[in-house]
Amino acid sequence: MHKPIHVAQIMGRMMGGGVEATIMNHYRFLDHDQIQFDFIAQDDSDNIPLEAISTAGGHVYTVPSYKNLPKYIEACEKLFKEIQPDIVHSNMNALSVFPLSAAKHAEIPIRIAHSHSTDNPNEFIKTTAKTLLRPFSKIYPTHLVACGSLSAEWLFGKTAVQSGNVHxxxxxxxxxxxxxxRVQRKNLRDSIGVVDGQFVVGQIGRFSAQKNQMLSIEIMQHLIQIIPDAVLVFLGIGDMMNAVKEKVANLGLERHVRFMGLRHDANSWYSAFDALLFPSLYEGLPLTVIEAQAAGLPIISSDHVTEEAFVNKKLITTVALDSSSRVWAQTLANTFSNTYRRTNIDHTTVLQEAGYEIRDSARDMQQWYQQIAA
Structure with missing residues (x-):
């Protein structure tokens, strides 16, 4: 009997973020008789979808955090020798150098580095580490992958992109x-005590410096001066969540901010929102922005998000990241005062044509794995 191609997906710390969602989205739509994934996650992960993985026939293995680098590399190499995948596919951006070096030492023939992001000069320590690692990004992989041209160029360089070496x-x-x-909209808004006509702003993503939730709270402080009953709803978890909650309390905004935690019905919340707030410091190609466009949701985004993500430009308003929180608030208020009414107009066709339909993308991924493993 034909054995499926065995791919070890290196996930880092799993916290329910966009990178994990992208890989899981593809995994669900692969033919598992042809391609099978194992997931290598750090043992400090908060959200590993064990049931979804095991139901599809995959396995989850944990290794120490990369913060203890010698132990991390040693554990990866030992695991690769044990499970002998056909392909190691690392989703750790600049940090992929470490698991892929372990994969090379374990003599795994196909090693993929996948760039999902970029960097931000304001995150000095993180950016310095990434900058030091980037020159090594092409030493250990046999194949280069990215979610878009900006993230590809950031990690692998212009030459790799222009020569067509990035998939x-x-x-x-x-x-x-x-x-x-409309039904999901009403049910979810009812569940958080929001009435018809009330302005609900959503932000979805892990709580981290990159996602800039601290700015969102400052924006909210000004927004309620314009729209007094406005509400901000956060979906997600993360290391900065308590600090954001503390800021909400210090500013007396508890009545206007809802923390919903990690939700598995995030797709429905796009119907409940009136606008998506996306003030990220940097992004590769954010999944949340694609999801919001599929729902026809207006998006107020920082100008540090790649334009590649803006497929349906009618839904997008960009604000300079260094603009004041008052400017951000007024931009949000303008979205509301434009009396934008959510409708059942189809917003998916343009996204499908741009390559964002998962069935098409999973088929392409499967064919690519089969091609490079042949």
Whole structure:
């Protein structure tokens, strides 16, 4: 009997973020008789979808955090020798140098470095580490992958992109799951005590410096001066969550901010929101922005997000990241005062044509794995 191609996906610390969602989205739509994934996660992960992985026939293995680098590399190499995958596919951006060096020492023939992100000069320590590692990004992989040209150029350089040495895997989604739904809108808004006509701003993503939730709270402080009953809803977890909650309390904004934690019905929340706030310091190609566009949700985004993500430009308003929180608040208020009414208009066709339908993308991924493993 034909054995499926065995791919070890290196996930780092799993916290329910966009990178994990992208890989899991593809995994669900692969033919598991042809391609099978194992997931290598750090033992400090907060959200490993064990049931979804095991149901599809995959396995999860944990290794120490990369913060203890010698132990991390040693554990990866030992694991690769034990499970002998056909392909090691690392999703750790500049940090992929470490698991892929272990994979090379374990004599794994196909090693993929996948760039999902960029960097931000304001995160000095993180950016310095990434800058030091980037020159090594092409030493250990046999194949280079990115979600878009900006993230590809950032990690692998212009020459690799221009010479066609980078394969692209879009941050694709099941588009129909995100289509606007009036019933879901009412039920979710009722669940958080929001009435018809009240302005609900959403932000989805892990709580981290990159996602800039601290700025969101400052924006909210000004927004309620314009729209007094406005509400901000956070979906996600992360290391900075308590600090953000503390800021909300210090500013007396508890009545206007909801923390919903990690939700498995995030697709429905896009129907409940009136606008998506996306003030990220940097991004590769954010899944959340693609999902919001599928739902026809207006997006207020920082100008540090790649334009590649803006497929349906009618839904996008960009604000300079260094603009004041008052400017951000007024921009949000303008979205509301434009009396934008959520409708059942189809927003998915343009996204499918741009390569963001998961069934198409998973088929392409499967064919690519089969091609490089042949």
């Amino acid at each position: 692209y895997i879009r941050n694709a989604i099941d588009l129909q799951r995100f289509v606007f739904n």
